[in-house]
Amino acid sequence: MADKIPVIFEFSAHSTGKMRNEIDVWMAQPPNEEEWQIATDEGDFHGGDGTAPPPLALFAAAVAACMMTQIRGFSKRMGIPIRGVQVTGRTSWKLHPEDRVYSTEPDRFELDFDIDSDEPRERIEELMRQAQKGCFIDQTLQRQNAVVHRLRVGDDVVEIERDPESTPPSVDG
């Protein structure tokens, strides 16, 4: 079996304005010269200036685009010609008000694909299933992940452990 190849994105971000964040992102592995400047903000209602999309809009776009990219990339690799992909969908969460703050949990993510192709239905379904396996973000959403948060405190760095009771239960995909 071939070796596993690491795919690593690194980032450096700072807050600015009222609620705006500016994030530089680059690909560390496999090495890539490009760097992307991405920003988020919140609207008036959440105390921001609306200068950029909110983080959840970027997330929703990434969820849709990752599968779309995988479908087009694999269509060439698998010899299943397609002319294009359209997707509509929704990402939904629930917010639980708690005293002054709130906690959140994911609900359900739904994507409806429309693939423009003359290939038989079985081939398009095969392409979709292969794209699911190849899509980094879809695979990430299929499991509980290791997300490490560290906090600089003076010259120290401490890991911030999550409250185990705050983790929402998994569902059967």
Next chain:
Amino acid sequence: MADKIPVIFEFSAHSTGKMRNEIDVWMAQPPNEEEWQIATDEGDFHGGDGTAPPPLALFAAAVAACMMTQIRGFSKRMGIPIRGVQVTGRTSWKLHPEDRVYSTEPDRFELDFDIDSDEPRERIEELMRQAQKGCFIDQTLQRQNAVVHRLRVGDDVVEIERDPESTPPSVDG
């Protein structure tokens, strides 16, 4: 206990160019008038024209910005004044080459926070822990999610079930 509030983003996306995707995203619940146009592309190496960040760069930016936004929002709600937040980090995956295609799995996501504040360390750690509970994306990464993929086939719509063997195993957060 207060009612749960749905937070829903909807999107409509289409492929264009060689590997570019254009995604319109809007907030369906609570209703919001704004709509954001977001694009992704791939570099030369992956057959794209490099006109926009790749989906994984948007994803990494969203992971960082969601916690940063939550920290600033909750700092006001909890009365823990901060001047700003900086974050560096990495999102890493593994790619397994398989014949003409490949499968992927998440590896580890690491974020290092530097919070500019005169508050005592304990209060900043409390703010971080509360932000973890409130961060939609962090909570999403903590569990296996329900992600539904449907495909239009003529006048029909079929759900594309995932290959159960392709789901990467969960890890202990």
